[in-house]
Every structure is written in C-alpha cells, then in structure tokens.
Amino acid sequence: MIDISVIVPLFNEDESLPELAEWITRVMKDNNFTYEVIMVDDGSTDDSWSVIESIAKINTNFKGIKFQRNYGKSAALNEGFKAALGSVVITMDADLQDSPDEIPDLYKMIKTDGFDLVSGWKKKRFDNKLTKNLPSKLFNAAARRSSGIKLHDFNCGLKAYNKKVVKSIEVYGEMHRYIPVLAKWAGFRKIGEKVVEHRARKFGVTKFGLERFVNGFLDLGTISFISRFGKRPMHFFGLYGSLCFFIGFVISIVLIINKFIHPFQGLTNSPLFFIALTAMIIGMQLFLAGFIGELIARNGADRNKYLIEQRLGLD
Incomplete structure (x- = not known):
C-alpha cells in the first residue's frame, strides 16, 4: 500500500519542475513515506513533458500523464484522482508557491485526526492584492x-x-x-483547514486570467443547482413555474372581474394585463423545462448511481 499520492497539475512549468521534484523526494525520504508523484501535463507548449520524463527516469516514484491539448486544471486533477x-x-501546484x-502535517490530519x-x-499571500486577493475573498465568502x-x-x-473522497x-x-463542496x-x-506557507512565484507568470472570477461565480451556481436538483429538476423548475403561472392567473382573474364591473374600461390598457401575460408564459416555460429535465434525468445512465460506504451481509 502506498502512503501518499501527490498530484501535480501543471501547464508550462518546465523551469520549476526539477526543484519541485527534489523537494518532494527529500520530504518523503525524511519521513519514510511510500509514495508516488503523478504530474499531469495539461497540454504544455514548453519542455515540461521532457522534464517529467527525465525526472521519472531518475526516480520511478514519479509518473506522468500528458494531455494532447490544454483542458484545464479540473480535468488534470480528475485524471490524477x-x-x-x-x-x-x-x-x-507546480509553481513552487506551495x-x-x-x-x-497534512498526512497526519487525514490518517491520525480522521x-x-x-x-x-494561505493566510499570508504574496499575490497582487487588487487582482487576486480581493476577488478571492469575495469568492470564498460566497462559497x-x-x-x-x-x-x-x-x-x-x-x-x-x-x-475515498477522490474516488467518489x-x-x-x-x-x-x-472540491470541498x-x-x-x-x-x-x-x-478541515490548515494554515500553510504561501511562497512568492520563482519562475514564470500565473496561467489564470481575469475570466476566472466570472467563471468562479458561474461554477458555484452550477454546482449548487446540480447537487440539489440534478436528480429532481422538476422540484426547482416546477415550483417556480407554477408560482409564476399562478400569479399571472390570479391577476388575469382580477382583470376579468374588473372588466365586468367596468365594462367600458379597456382590458389591455392596464399594465397588469401584460404583467399577467408575461408571468403565465414564463411559468409555462419553466414548468416545461422542468418536465424535459425530469425526462432526461430519469433516462440518464447514472440515475440510480449512489455512493455506498459499507455493505453488511451482502456479496
């Protein structure tokens, strides 16, 4: 049994990889860990893969996965997992900032502390406070x-x-x-959480642009919705669709009654007519979206896929 698997996703980090490999090797030997290091090259255009091959020849505990093109950090982590x-x-990360x-200590918190x-x-950071620290605080607060x-x-x-976590x-x-979510x-x-050292970048520049801030909030919305309603979309779309339709329907009834009371008053002259019409149309669309989502979910290959921790008395 291997004690530790270290997964290092990377993109164009050929300068930092040799030093990182030596550092990881030294830590593992000092603590008598059995280990493997999986370096996932996310479609680098520099010499990162050649460096990984050279490291693996010297130390067989180092392994590599090379993407044909750049897919992103999530894909690299998923393959490593x-x-x-x-x-x-x-x-x-491969940039020596970790x-x-x-x-x-991290190993002890998992194995001993449970x-x-x-x-x-990274309580003390060396990043730009305006472009990274402030948006990061907003993301973390929202999460x-x-x-x-x-x-x-x-x-x-x-x-x-x-x-068990990475396999689930x-x-x-x-x-x-x-990933914690x-x-x-x-x-x-x-x-749990542990305060860790954050080091200034030694080689190259960050590979993440400003678009990550927008994507971060969108991904948070996506993961929140899928986790809660992925297997029961009608519970979301049906609820709000029915609510919108009901509001529009009630307004319509009020307008019709008002028309009988005041027969010479134009029905379509009131803004409420268009509000009611819009609410009913939106409600129907949301309800149909939930219905279609339910059909897709019920026919999905993983519709009855559940994570089971233990079985007792069953083969």
Whole structure:
C-alpha cells in the first residue's frame, strides 16, 4: 500500500519542475513515506513533458500523464484522482508557491485526526492584492455562505484527501475551486483547514486570467443547482413555474372581474394585463423545462448511481 499520492497539475512549468521534484523526494525520504508523484501535463507548449520524463527516469516514484491539448486544471486533477493509488492524496501546484514541507502535517490530519479533506489556507499571500486577493475573498465568502463549509480559502491548490473522497467525486469544467463542496455533497462531512506557507512565484507568470472570477461565480451556481436538483429538476423548475403561472392567473382573474364591473374600461390598457401575460408564459416555460429535465434525468445512465460506504451481509 502506498502512503501518499501527490498530484501535480501543471501547464508550462518546465523551469520549476526539477526543484519541485527534489523537494518532494527529500520530504518523503525524511519521513519514510511510500509514495508516488503523478504530474499531469495539461497540454504544455514548453519542455515540461521532457522534464517529467527525465525526472521519472531518475526516480520511478514519479509518473506522468500528458494531455494532447490544454483542458484545464479540473480535468488534470480528475485524471490524477483516477490514477492515484495512495491512501492519502495530496494536490499541489507546480509553481513552487506551495511548500512540500506541509505534506507530513497534512498526512497526519487525514490518517491520525480522521479528516476526510484538509484544505490549505494561505493566510499570508504574496499575490497582487487588487487582482487576486480581493476577488478571492469575495469568492470564498460566497462559497462559505452557499455551502455552509467554514473554509477561508476554497481555491488553495494544496489539499489533502482520504482516498475515498477522490474516488467518489468527479471534477470537471472549472469545479476545482469547489472540491470541498463536491466532497460535502458526496457525504464527506469532516472537512478541515490548515494554515500553510504561501511562497512568492520563482519562475514564470500565473496561467489564470481575469475570466476566472466570472467563471468562479458561474461554477458555484452550477454546482449548487446540480447537487440539489440534478436528480429532481422538476422540484426547482416546477415550483417556480407554477408560482409564476399562478400569479399571472390570479391577476388575469382580477382583470376579468374588473372588466365586468367596468365594462367600458379597456382590458389591455392596464399594465397588469401584460404583467399577467408575461408571468403565465414564463411559468409555462419553466414548468416545461422542468418536465424535459425530469425526462432526461430519469433516462440518464447514472440515475440510480449512489455512493455506498459499507455493505453488511451482502456479496
């Protein structure tokens, strides 16, 4: 059994990889861990893959996955999770801003303290305060409020997981920011946090642009909706569709009664007529969206796929 699998997603980080590999190796040897390091090259255009091949020749604990093109960090993590064999899985970025010296404490929190997931908290950061720190605080506040998970830094790349967690979740799109939320909704409740060292970038530049801020909020909305209503879309669309239709219907009845009371007053002259018409149309569309979503969900291949922790007396 391998103690630790370290997953390193990377894109154009050929300068930092040799130093990172030496650092991880030193930490593992000092603590007598059995380990593997899975470096996932997310379609790099520099010499990252050649460097990974060179490292793997020197140390067979290092393994690699190379994407044919750039798919994003979530895809890289998902492939790393599928390949991981260690009882504890640790993720870290390849830019040397995450310290491998944190690995022993993270491992202890999973194996000894019993956490399902431990997220790093870069309490002191070296990023630009306006372009990264402030938006990050807004994202984390929104994620805490919507998920109920009390973490300061959801997007920290340095995290540790019990193996069961990474084998139970699917990371896609740009959902890597909200892996703790995915873990919670998969039934893993013991989620902890550890203050970790954040180091200034030594090589290259950040690979994430300003679009990540917009995508982050959109992904939070997506994951919240799918987790709650993915298997029962009619409960969302049907509820609000029925509510809109009912409001429009009531307004219509009031207008019709008013027409009988005041027969010479034009029915379509009132703004309420158009409000009622719009509400009824929107309500019908929402209800139909829920109905179609329900048909898709009931015919999906994973409609009866559930995460089972244990079985007793069953083969």
